[in-house]
Amino acid sequence: MSDPLIIAVPKGRILAEAAPLLAAAGIEPEAAFTDEGSRALRFATSNPGIDLIRVRAFDVATFVAHGAAHLGIVGSDVLAEFDYSELYAPVDLGIGHCRISVAEPAAMAEHDDPRGWSHVRIATKYPHTTQAYFAARGVQAECVKLNGAMELAPTLGLAPRIVDLVSSGRTLKENGLVEVAVIAEVTSRLVVNRAAFKTRPELMPLVEAFRRAVDAKVAA
Structure with missing residues (x-):
């Protein structure tokens, strides 16, 4: 069995906006994720094949670009600043305006x-x-x-x-x-590590789940 996919999410305001999209994509984090007293940085989710890590907004792109995480949620400001060639940004999440x-x-x-x-x-x-x-x-x-x-x-x-x-x-x-x-x-984007996108077939349906969640939000 493959190691879990890791999604890097930013601390702070964007995380609150991203939570409904994560839920719509079928990803419900463990209770400790929303516990302000918790010092944990990696969390299990309702999907045994997906873990979340919570890092600084500027670090999300670095974790994903270097393959430490497979996907991430990051502002277009960070993508423009670092311009990592290893990142693919298939979905504008329409949050973090x-x-x-x-x-x-x-x-x-x-x-x-x-x-x-x-x-x-x-x-x-x-x-x-x-x-x-x-x-x-x-x-x-x-x-x-x-x-x-x-x-x-x-x-x-x-x-x-x-x-x-x-x-x-x-x-x-x-x-x-x-x-x-x-x-x-600026808006937040879903980013994917390009190498992982080619080698982890489960990434494509996950990206599509996020795309459907965004479309449903816009249509609501």
């Missing part, structure tokens, strides 16, 4: 015109995406890599602008920042 945006202090934005930029210094966890976006517009982007607390960068003088995920915009507003450009709209 947000955007990657450029933001700066509101006072700066009052007299700033992005069309006049020639060089920018940006704090971001998306250096590849940021540099590609600005290079396409003839702007040189100097990126300062941060993994969190991006909104502090302008106020503490680390960088005058940031590139980060934006959903409601509340965090930006509370830190005196405003969006001045949208780099990309």
